[in-house]
Amino acid sequence: MQRLDGGAVLPSYLANGIVALGNFDGFHLGHQAVVARAVAWARAEGRPALVATFDPHPVRHFRPDTPPFRLTTLDQRLELFKKAGADAMIVFNFDGDLAALTAERFITERLERNLRVAGVVTGEDFTFGKGKAGTVRTLASRGPAHGFRAETVSAIELEGETVSSTRIREALRAGDMATATRLLTRPFAIQGFVQHGDKVGRTIGYPTANLDMGNYLRPAYGIYAVTGRLEDGRVLKGAANLGVRPSFDPPKELLEPHFFDFGEDLYGQRIEVALIEYLRPEAKFANMNALITQMDADCQRAHAILGASPP
Template sequence: MQRLDGDALAPADLRGGVVALGNFDGFHLGHQAVVGRAVERARAEGRPALVATFDPHPVRYFRPDAPPFRLTTLDQRERLFAAGGADAMVVFRFDATLAALTAEQFVAERLVHGLGVAGVVTGEDFTFGRAKGGNTAVLATLGHAQGFRAETVGPVARDGEPVSSSRIRAMLQAGDPLGAARLLTRPFAIEGVVQHGDKVGRTIGYPTANLELGPYLRPAYGIYAVRGRLPDGRVLDGAANLGVRPTFDPPKELLEPYFFDFAEDLYGQRIEVELVDYLRPEAKFDSLAALTAQMERDCARARAVMTVGSRG
């Protein structure tokens, strides 16, 4: 899997490909359908399959003060695209230069000149170009003029509603990671480098691997059953606090997973933590003894959740 700079010319072996084009934050069922169609076309025509995404997200460019909302990082998307069968990920840097391009300029400069596309696949609601001047109809017309075929994929529905990143975000913010996972086809996961904390958890028998939330959406604060993935491929079950730790002062927003039956040093390592199930909201305790007793109950419940999940 190669990562290409959307500002540069694609290498010869990846030109003439079929490109899935969109933001693809979350890479949910709807996104998977778009990428799947591009891969299917590419394989049938003997061409490379590429997935093009934008970073930062256009919302972050136009509304820099918007609260964090990302469902995936670029690294996570790259792995997901590779698992979906793509040969390369193209990253269009969304900056003032890109924002100023008209729909016609974007197609001519970035898709035709930069990538040499033979085909483009998007979702039905895809818009592009300055002031959202381009849509799927415009893309099809420009593609016909430029010698490539544009195709759209309709929305995918679950439970009678279209799957969307905004729907997934709402579920996570409501404390429904199981519902979000059904639309994502996997648990929502936060990846980061393990930071040194105040080490209070270690003193009460629950050492945690602390991760900053960075650009990720803030799901409902609370206690979760989680699954951790280490750089060496090991998978660990655990329980985690996600929030501001109201028992401690000063508050600090963190994801703090405690992994069962694990005592190794993870400081400085990049790990990924999946939020499998929501157990309860954050709470403030009057003493460390009360906190410890509740953590014991939380861990017992998380173990039960993960045991049932592993059987399923």
């Protein structure tokens, strides 16, 4: 599926499409409902189905010192949108120029001129334009004059609460992976390139594939049962430490999955690690033997959770 720049005119074969418009960070149940409505509309009228997102997140532009909070990368969103049936992903680069556009200019220059849309679908709380002056009512009222119709999808509730990225972030920070998974409809996953570490793990029988956390939200530090998806599509099972490794000096924040019954070289490969269940907080151990004993117990528990054969 194509990834296209929202600041340029789309190719003619994608013109007159239906666009789902929003941040879609996490692509949770509520986001999925918006995209599903756009895809259904597009298919019913034989039009292209598009999803438009913003990167970096507007919060990063206006509050650059905000701690990392992203739930997905653009690469992950591309795959998720593709699975949802979209034909292309449009990325609006959220910079000073975009932040300064009035709502009317965003409609005229981005939706009408560049995307040439026939329809727009958003969530009910979507805002746009300088000072968030544009709302779903603005799209509905101004759309016909610019050649498109606008529809709004109501918020989705689960367990009596509205599904939101904020609720998912709270669950992840608390180590509540079950709630995060229900709201996302999949486990929270971190994608990155395997880098060289200090290689201590292999000396104690637990080699790890080290990933930098980048701009991802930091879930609760601790030990997790995980799965890992390799570039070739294979899925591995394992246990991972996410945090600063208090038993080692100097502290360094990493996600360090150890995959069961796996000994191949992964350095430089891009893998995706899904956090299935939180096992325990990080801890500092008195000596290496105590650490290894606990790691043995952690892996046995992860084996049981994931349904893997015990060592």
